[in-house]
Amino acid sequence: MTEDSQRNFRSEYDEKVGFRGVEEKKSLEMxxxxxxxAIEKLRTFSQRFPLPSMYRALVWKVLLGILPLHHESHAQMMAYRREHLDILHALGGIHFVGPSxxxxxxxxxxxxLESGKxxxxxxxxxxxxxxxxxxxAKAIEEMVxxxxxxxxxxxSFVSPLRKYRDALPQLPKAFDDYLNLEDSRxxxxxxTCSSLSKLPYDFWFKNCFVGCLPESSLQRVWDKVVSGSCKILVFVAVEILLAFKIKVMVLRRSGLNSAGKITRLLENTPQDSLDAIVSKAINLWHKHCGTLAHSA
Amino acid sequence: YLEDVKLQAREQLKAAESRYEAQKRITQVFESEILDLYGRLEKDDLLKKLEEEKTEAAE
Amino acid sequence: YLEDVKLQAREQLKAAESRYEAQKRITQVFESEILDLYGRLEKDDLLKKLEEEKTEAAE
Known part of the structure; x- marks a missing residue:
């Protein structure tokens, strides 16, 4: 193996296990x-690079405002957070939840209970x-x-989603625009076959691809959502359509009219190729939105 | 540095407030549960009374 | 001035804490009330069952 190909192998391997390079991991540790x-720096980092899985939960906690920025306040803040277990206790008291x-x-x-609902x-x-x-919750439970x-x-993850509620209706339009740029045909x-309005937008955007992508890909997409961009969801959708272009066109003949068909399509797709689709989507997002797309 | 101190204070205050809010929600839920339970007890009492009257009438 | 800010933050935090404590005491009172009511409901149910058994035995 030449030095170059060794290095290539190494970086491909690193990418697979969750970090592109040791350098990135080091700079995140710093x-x-x-x-x-510095929350803005962390935000930029998670927009630009994949998060190493060992630090994902920690970075998310900072980005979502769960952990305070000052190390000095960590202990006290976490004690406050822990007090929320009172809610659990209360739910038990009114026989709403039990041990099972x-x-x-x-x-x-x-x-x-917390939101009064x-x-x-x-x-x-x-x-x-x-x-x-x-x-x-199921997906996050696997992670933390x-x-x-x-x-x-x-x-906190669900709350920003609610915050994006205003942006959500605009995502299908953005999807049109970017699909047009990538493959206008x-x-x-x-x-022309009026399938556009029947695409599973809710399934994609409202649910953040949960139940659609394997966990490893989901986490990489959510890294971007957590760091402030829900537009990444649009690019994942675009890449999915591009990847399944032929199948989608065939499906069209039998009437591409339900989220179910796309879901089945995705369910029968090997996880590797979905991972690759997500990587492409992230590249496409970088291409169109740059790496400082906090507000996007 | 001053901004820093302010930020830190804001974070702590927010966390402290949020556990107060949670506690308040618990109180609300407990309140309606208590009302509900009283309602059930009264219904029970009422039913018991009705039964008793029925038995008395039958005697 | 910095000391001022710190002092103010501490006071605010203390106020939030004491509000929390007060609210927590309320929920605790409510909680024992709920336990009590559940107890009464269960006793009622039990009594009813006993009565029913008695009536059945008497028949």
């Missing part, structure tokens, strides 16, 4: 030592947005070990 933490309640449902009930009875059927919550941290990450095709 950033995390800052006191107070699944953890994700516990998080949902805690969140409902606890239903009258736990046996009431769940609303669609509750189901989205559960799916997101500590249960208090986990609830806080879920709670495909867009034209979708338009």
């Amino acid at each position: 950033l995390l030592k800052d006191d107070p933490l 309640t699944p953890q994700v449902e516990v998080s949902l009930r805690m969140y409902q 606890l239903p009258q009875s736990p046996s009431f059927p769940l609303e669609p947005k509750d189901k989205v919550f559960l799916a997101i 070990e500590d249960s208090v941290d986990c609830y806080w990450v879920i709670r 495909l867009l034209h095709h979708l338009k």
Whole structure:
């Protein structure tokens, strides 16, 4: 193996395990030592580079405002956060959750109580947005070990999504625009067979691709969402369509009219290729929005 | 440096406030639970009374 | 001036803490009320069952 190809192999390998280079990891470690933490630098870092999985939970906690920027306040703040377990205790007191309640449902009930939306009875059927919550919570639960941290990450991740609610209706339009730039013929095709309005936008944008992408890809997309860009979601959607262009066109003949068909398409796709799609989407997003797309 | 101190204080205050808010929500939920339980108890009492009257009438 | 800011922050934090404590005491009172009510409801249910059994036995 030549030195070059060895290096290439190394960087490909590193990319696979979650960091492109040791240098990046080092510079992130430096950033995390800052006191107070420079949140804008961390934001820029997670927009520009993939987060090493060992630091993901920590960086998210900072970006989501769960951990304070000053190391000095960490202990006290985390003690405050822990007090939220009172909510869990209260839910037990009114027989809303028990020892056998699944953890994700516990998080949902805690969140409902906190936002004043606890239903009258736990046996009431769940609303669609509750189901989205559960799916997101499940994905985050896989990522964050500590249960208090986990609830806080879920709670804070879901809240920015609600903050994006104003931006959400504009995402389909942005999707059109970028698809037009990348492949105007495909867009034209979708338009002429009036499939465009039937694409699973909610499934993509409202749910942040939960249940659609494998966990590893999901985390890389959410890194960007957490650091302030929901526009990344548009580029993932564009890349999915580009990747399945042929299949989508064939599907069209049988009527591309449901989210289900695209979902099935994605479900039957090997995880590797979805990972590759996400990598392409991130590159495309960098190309169109630069790396400082906080407000986008 | 001053900005720093202010920022730190704001963060702490926010966290402290949020656990107060949580506690307030708990109170609200407990309140309606108590009302509900009283309602159920009264219904029970009422039913019991009705039964008693029925039994008395039957005797 | 810096000391001023720090002092003010400490006071605000203390105020938030004491509001939290007060609210927490309320929830604790409510909680024992709820426990009590559940207890009464269960006793009622139990009594009802006993009565029913008695009535059945008497029949």
